[in-house]
Amino acid sequence: MKAISKYGLFMAALAVALAGCAPAATARATPSGPRTLTVMTHDSFALSADVKAEFEAAHNVTVQFLLSGDSGEALGKAILAYGQPLADVFYGVDNTFLSRALDENIFEAYNSPLLADIPDVFELDPQRRALPVNYGDVCLNYDKAYFAERGLRPPANLEDLVLPAYRDLTVVENPATSSPGMAFLLATIGHFGEDGYLNYWAALRANGVVVVNDWETAYYTEFSGSSGAGPRPIVVSYGSSPPFEVIYADPPITDAPTAAVTGAGSCFRQIEFVGILTGTPNRDLAEAWVDFMLSPRFQADMPLQMFVFPVNPNAALDPTFVKYLAVPDAPVSVDPKAIAANREAWIEAWTAAVLR
Amino acid sequence: MDRRVKLPRRPALGLWLFLLPAAGFLALFYFFPLATIAQVSFARAAGGLAAVLAEVAGSAVVRGIFAFTVWQAALSTLLTLAVGLPGAYLLARYRFRGQGLLRALTAVPFVLPTLVVAAAFNALLGPRGWVNVGLMAAFDLSAPPVTFVNTFGAILLAHVFYNTTIVLRLVGDFWSRLDPRLVAAARALGASPARAFREVTLPLLAPALGAAALLVFIFDFTSFGVILVLGGPRFATLETEIYRQTVYLFNLPVAAVLALIQLLCTLGLSVAYTRLSARVAAPLNLRAARDTRQPLRTPRARLTAGLLVGGLVALLVLPLAALALRSVVRLDAERGQSGPVQTGFTLAFYQELGQNRRNNLFYVPPTAAIGNSLAAASATVALALALGLPAAWAVAAQGSREAKRPDATSAAALALDALLLLPLGTSAVTLGLGFIVALDTPPLDLRASPLLLPLAHTLVALPFVVRSLVPALRSIRPRLRQAAAMLGAGPARVWREIDLPLVGRAVIVAATFAFTLSLGEFGATAIIARPEHPTVPVVIYRLIGLPGALNYGQALALSTILMVVCTVGILAIERLRVGEVGEF
Numbered sequence: 001m002k003a004i005s006k007y008g009l010f011m012a013a014l015a016v017a018l019a020g021c022a023p024a025a026t027a028r029a030t031p032s033g034p035r036t037l038t039v040m041t042h043d044s045f046a047l048s049a050d051v052k053a054e055f056e057a058a059h060n061v062t063v064q065f066l067l068s069g070d071s072g073e074a075l076g077k078a079i080l081a082y083g084q085p086l087a088d089v090f091y092g093v094d095n096t097f098l099s100r101a102l103d104e105n106i107f108e109a110y111n112s113p114l115l116a117d118i119p120d121v122f123e124l125d126p127q128r129r130a131l132p133v134n135y136g137d138v139c140l141n142y143d144k145a146y147f148a149e150r151g152l153r154p155p156a157n158l159e160d161l162v163l164p165a166y167r168d169l170t171v172v173e174n175p176a177t178s179s180p181g182m183a184f185l186l187a188t189i190g191h192f193g194e195d196g197y198l199n200y201w202a203a204l205r206a207n208g209v210v211v212v213n214d215w216e217t218a219y220y221t222e223f224s225g226s227s228g229a230g231p232r233p234i235v236v237s238y239g240s241s242p243p244f245e246v247i248y249a250d251p252p253i254t255d256a257p258t259a260a261v262t263g264a265g266s267c268f269r270q271i272e273f274v275g276i277l278t279g280t281p282n283r284d285l286a287e288a289w290v291d292f293m294l295s296p297r298f299q300a301d302m303p304l305q306m307f308v309f310p311v312n313p314n315a316a317l318d319p320t321f322v323k324y325l326a327v328p329d330a331p332v333s334v335d336p337k338a339i340a341a342n343r344e345a346w347i348e349a350w351t352a353a354v355l356r
Numbered sequence: 357m358d359r360r361v362k363l364p365r366r367p368a369l370g371l372w373l374f375l376l377p378a379a380g381f382l383a384l385f386y387f388f389p390l391a392t393i394a395q396v397s398f399a400r401a402a403g404g405l406a407a408v409l410a411e412v413a414g415s416a417v418v419r420g421i422f423a424f425t426v427w428q429a430a431l432s433t434l435l436t437l438a439v440g441l442p443g444a445y446l447l448a449r450y451r452f453r454g455q456g457l458l459r460a461l462t463a464v465p466f467v468l469p470t471l472v473v474a475a476a477f478n479a480l481l482g483p484r485g486w487v488n489v490g491l492m493a494a495f496d497l498s499a500p501p502v503t504f505v506n507t508f509g510a511i512l513l514a515h516v517f518y519n520t521t522i523v524l525r526l527v528g529d530f531w532s533r534l535d536p537r538l539v540a541a542a543r544a545l546g547a548s549p550a551r552a553f554r555e556v557t558l559p560l561l562a563p564a565l566g567a568a569a570l571l572v573f574i575f576d577f578t579s580f581g582v583i584l585v586l587g588g589p590r591f592a593t594l595e596t597e598i599y600r601q602t603v604y605l606f607n608l609p610v611a612a613v614l615a616l617i618q619l620l621c622t623l624g625l626s627v628a629y630t631r632l633s634a635r636v637a638a639p640l641n642l643r644a645a646r647d648t649r650q651p652l653r654t655p656r657a658r659l660t661a662g663l664l665v666g667g668l669v670a671l672l673v674l675p676l677a678a679l680a681l682r683s684v685v686r687l688d689a690e691r692g693q694s695g696p697v698q699t700g701f702t703l704a705f706y707q708e709l710g711q712n713r714r715n716n717l718f719y720v721p722p723t724a725a726i727g728n729s730l731a732a733a734s735a736t737v738a739l740a741l742a743l744g745l746p747a748a749w750a751v752a753a754q755g756s757r758e759a760k761r762p763d764a765t766s767a768a769a770l771a772l773d774a775l776l777l778l779p780l781g782t783s784a785v786t787l788g789l790g791f792i793v794a795l796d797t798p799p800l801d802l803r804a805s806p807l808l809l810p811l812a813h814t815l816v817a818l819p820f821v822v823r824s825l826v827p828a829l830r831s832i833r834p835r836l837r838q839a840a841a842m843l844g845a846g847p848a849r850v851w852r853e854i855d856l857p858l859v860g861r862a863v864i865v866a867a868t869f870a871f872t873l874s875l876g877e878f879g880a881t882a883i884i885a886r887p888e889h890p891t892v893p894v895v896i897y898r899l900i901g902l903p904g905a906l907n908y909g910q911a912l913a914l915s916t917i918l919m920v921v922c923t924v925g926i927l928a929i930e931r932l933r934v935g936e937v938g939e940f
Contacts, residue, residue: 038804043898049717066804067718072603073785077792079606080396084796086803100606174589176600212506213584216471216900220908221478221505227905228475231483231500241903248904250686250704304714344605355589 037285040066040087040277042074046305047298055292061285071097071179078277079104088280089289091133094270095333096182098130099340107275110287114294114312122271122311124336130273133293134308137239137328138183138268140170140261143225146233155234157263158191161204168208170234171222174355176347177213184236185350186339187268190332198353205354225258239267240307243324247304262328269331272308370847371753371765374746378818379772381743384800385811386779389790396793397612408609412617418597422617425593428508428583429576432515436572437565439516439671440523446664447524448531450657451649458665459528460926462672463521463868467876467922469893470581471900472915473514476679477504477586486678506588514582519575520672521872523568529865530564530827531557532645560640563633563827570629571823574622574780594618598783615786622781626774633826640831642858676919683912686905705909709917718898720890722914726921729875729891733925735810736817736874737867743814744821744866747772749851751822752829776822779815787812806889810874817870824869828862829855867929875922892918 034056045067052063066087068074075097078090082104093101101107107129115123115131122132140155147154155161161170173181188197210232212218220228223235225245242256249257260267274293276286292298299315302308307321401408412418447459465473481487481504488500495501504510534557542552558565580595592600594614601611652658686702712719720728750765751773779787791812795802802808832855840850856863876893890898892914900911 044901045718046714047717048715050715052717065718070603076603076606076789080393080789080792081796081803086792176604177584177589177596182604210506211589213589214471217474217505217585217588219903220900221474221482226903227908228478229484237903244903244907245905248902248906250702250708250905250909305716344607347604351589 034060034062035282035285036062036064037089037282037289038064038066038087039289040068040074040078040090042071042092043067043069044071044306045092048301048305051298051301054297055289059285059288063289075101078106082106083279085277085279087277088282088286089274090277091274091293092272093130093275094179094272095124095336096179096186096270096339096343098124098273098336101273101275102129103340106278108278108280108283110276110290112287112291112294114291117314118294118311119313124271125273130275131290131294132311133272133274134299134302134306134310135269135271136308137260137331138180138187138236138270139239139326139328140266141223141225141235141237141241141258142261143223143233144257144259146224154259155261157261157266158188158200161209161234162200162207164207166207166234169232170204170207171210171212171218171230171232172236173215173218174211174213175350178215178218180215180236180238182343182347183268183270185346186334187266187332189346190268190334191265198349201350201353209354211354238307239326239328242326243321244307246324247320256324260326260328262326264330265332267328267331269328269333271311371750371769374750375765375768375772378743378747378776378822379768381814381818382772382775382779386782386787386815389787389794390782392794393786393790394612394616397608401609405609408613412610412613418614421592421594421597424591425577425595426621428511428515428591428593429573429579432512432519432576432579433569433573435512436516436519436576437523437569439667440520440568441527441565442664443520443524443668444528444531446661446668447528448534448645449536449649450661451646451651452661452665456927456930457923458668459524460923460930461676462524462668463872463926464676464919464922465517465672466521466872467893467918468676468915469876469896470514470585472679472896472911473517473582473675474505474585475682475900475912475915476675477510477514477517479678479682480675505586506590508587508591510586511579511582511591514586515576515579517672517675518582519572520668522572522575525865525868526568526571526824526827527561527564529645529824529861531561532648533642533828533861534560534648535641535643536648563830566629566633567823567827570625570777571780571820574625574777577621578618578781578783580784595783599785602785602789611783611786615783618783619778619781622778623774625781626777630770630774641833642828642831645861679912680916680919683909683916705906705913708906709910709913718890720895722892722895722917725890725892725895725914726917728889729893729918729921730925732809732813732891733871733874736813737870739810739814740817740821740870741863741867744818744825745863747776747818748822748825748829749855752826773822773826777819780819787815809891813874814870817873820869820873821866824866825859825862828859832858864930864932867932868926871925871929872922875918875925892921 037059045065047065055061056063068077068086071092071094074090075093077086079101090101090106102125109127109129110131111128112131115128118132122135124130124132140158140161142154144154146152152165155166160166172184175182175185185197188200191197192200210222212222215237218235219226219237219241220230222228222230222232223237224230224233225235237260239260239262242258242260245258246253246256274290276283276290280286294312296312296315299310299312300317302310302315303321304318310317398405398408443462447455468476477485479485481502483500483505485502485504488502491497491501492499538556538560539552542556543549547555577593578595579593580599583591583593583596594617598611598614598618601607601614650657652661683705684701684703686700686704709722751769753769791808792803795808802811836854836858837850840854845853896911896914896918899907899914
């Protein structure tokens with residue numbers, strides 16, 4: 001009987017454990033003790049511990065974060081949990097995915113008073129279901145030493161990459177599998193127009209561009225400016241990558257080994273949004289959290305945690321962050337509705353032009 | 357002779373009781389979520405299910421992806437067997453110092469995240485890897501002669517690297533318990549070594565070999581990270597296409613159809629295998645491994661063993677060593693920083709792991725991440741064995757030659773055997789979304805529960821547990837069980853005192869599989885992991901997703917720690933002795 005009784009014991013333990021989850025899941029509804037606010041977000045989310053503690057103390061609440069995969073995965077989960085929301089608030093949908101979130105009605109509108117401080121250019125949803133929190137740019141990065149040693153002028157814009165002098169120097173990510181890859185494709189579409197971007201990519205292909213599927217391989221395997229020490233000195237990354245290289249250098253360095261290409265029309269601006277999930281039982285707390293995210297306290301914390309810019313101009317910026325961060329001259333933007341409508345067609349056309 | 361002994365039949369109720377836990381687990385945590393996500397997905401199809409089916413069936417792209425998926429999996433499986441069989445022979449027939457360590461190290465690739473494996477291969481074979489740099493220096497070449505990243509060869513090599521351990525374990529451990537006197541007898545009767553292998557060893561190994569080939573094929577068939585990271589944008593499998601359709605295009609109906617195709621292929625394979633394996637399994641006199649392994653006496657044995665060890669080390673251990681080395685060496689000579697360039701030995705990456713410089717809320721000390729990983733792995737081992745042992749016993753009892761006419765119990769056992777394999781052939785992202793839509797009501801609202809991790813890992817580990825146990829259980833001579841039954845032992849006591857000691861080694865193999873599968877990245881991204889309890893692979897992914905030498909270095913350092921934890925864990929499991937053949 002040993003096996004069966006051992007097994008029975010285990011199932012009993014499992015049943016107890018499962019039952020243990022039930023009160024946890026319903027605890028939000030009970031009025032006694034601190035309530036819980038759940039924030040669903042992507043894996044890149046970061047936050048200072050004391051900033052969270054401040055909010056918790058002010059509202060007598062426990063904030064829980066669900067890091068739910070990359071931005072596409074997290075959004076998919078939020079959409080499928082519609083009606084039985086996994087959380088009260090969702091943060092981290094960007095302008096390339098915004099239409100998908102809005103079409104699926106996962107957000108409740110919230111007219112936050114803090115939106116008054118935030119420039120209108122960031123407000124892409126007039127109904128205020130998705131509220132802007134931060135922005136950042138996907139830009140080409142280059143290895144400064146490579147160009148200095150060869151006396152070659154670093155690229156200044158997208159057009160430079162197709163010149164013979166830059167043959168076989170560039171690595172980009174596949175827009176079908178990578179978020180920066182998609183953003184860079186959108187930069188070329190915004191810059192060259194729907195009529196011109198495929199010609200540009202054909203020229204880029206003729207000039208020996210390498211495509212890989214993910215940012216990690218592009219940056220750490222192919223790019224010569226990273227610690228992976230690959231063979232190519234130009235990569236599609238973020239405008240904030242050079243400051244990362246300084247702050248997380250080993251040994252400490254004073255000058256970034258890489259720089260971002262910031263010429264007019266060469267970067268794509270990603271804006272990230274927060275929204276209150278439809279059907280939350282904690283609407284009051286959710287509103288308070290959204291206000292908090294838009295307030296200078298939270299906004300000033302973001303740059304050094306997530307290496308993105310705050311949308312609230314009242315937030316003070318850390319000097320280290322400002323020193324190494326290049327701000328692009330005229331970043332490209334594409335209407336989220338157009339992205340949602342054409343994403344598949346643009347990727348298909350790009351795949352045919354560059355990979356086949 | 358055995359089959360003619362008439363004994364009172366075991367009560368079928370007992371067998372049902374043994375089958376039920378695994379079946380219930382599968383129904384609740386696999387079929388229920390899968391059916392729900394399929395229903396939700398198809399409900400989103402604008403033109404109805406028929407339109408989606410027509411779209412997929414008519415797509416040349418999908419046909420191309422399917423053909424490539426099958427082709428690369430078949431080739432990868434053949435190569436893995438070609439590498440694994442000699443290795444299995446080595447571990448089965450020879451006794452030498454460091455054997456246990458070698459065996460443990462060969463399992464380490466299994467737990468490493470793909471991105472880290474890519475970094476390891478890149479350190480060896482990349483454009484600036486040791487091989488290319490060495491060849492360029494030796495032959496005065498201007499360009500790297502070896503191209504690795506974004507090639508078909510990279511996919512094949514990585515699959516062999518990941519999955520050889522399956523062959524080594526399933527075949528090697530079974531082989532080590534085959535009685536060497538059978539081959540000796542064939543040789544004494546004049547058979548050449550090749551003929552003795554072909555006509556004696558190979559048929560006896562068939563059940564374990566078939567199990568290993570099947571599992572390796574399914575792993576390669578559903579390959580995701582290797583295709584994406586090492587294969588590059590020109591290669592796609594069904595699994596990568598399902599992911600792309602789900603996450604980037606949110607085309608759930610198409611994703612669901614592709615997932616079903618993948619599932620049906622897995623089901624077909626596993627049904628074919630289950631029928632085949634029940635036919636080839638034969639009762640054997642299993643021996644204790646310590647009696648069958650020989651020390652390396654002759655120079656020829658030493659040479660053979662040396663070559664085989666060298667081959668395994670070059671293929672499986674060298675990339676690991678490159679990774680470990682890279683985690684303690686600075687290689688910043690090419691970077692454009694002011695001040696003197698520093699290269700050489702450093703522990704900075706390991707020290708940095710223990711620091712939370714930016715007071716980040718989601719920082720986890722490495723010890724805590726290891727603790728989380730070990731907790732999930734232990735829970736997986738316990739759960740997978742608790743469910744898998746009784747199931748394997750019922751499957752083995754019903755499927756082998758001793759079984760009498762097929763009845764309902766027998767059919768159920770064989771069906772469960774085949775169904776248990778399905779989670780391996782299921783797209784992780786599909787199942788992950790299935791959990792979201794199905795397990796959303798208390799008391800089963802597990803969507804954000806830390807329990808979800810071991811539960812999902814158990815789904816993947818169960819088929820390995822059952823596959824490890826069934827060949828060994830089937831090989832037990834029914835006579836032993838019957839004798840015990842004659843002497844008055846009930847089924848449970850027969851199981852405890854006959855089966856368990858005889859399959860002790862297989863239980864260890866099963867536990868090792870469950871442990872390594874859980875420790876690795878399986879399902880790490882497909883389900884919601886609470887940030888308070890991130891496992892080691894989750895932290896590695898977080899680090900390698902950020903620019904900066906320290907982040908990259910920390911990812912490699914933590915991967916090295918994961919390798920050590922895995923090796924030590926396996927050595928510890930192997931020290932447990934559940935009971936060994938030869939105690940009779």
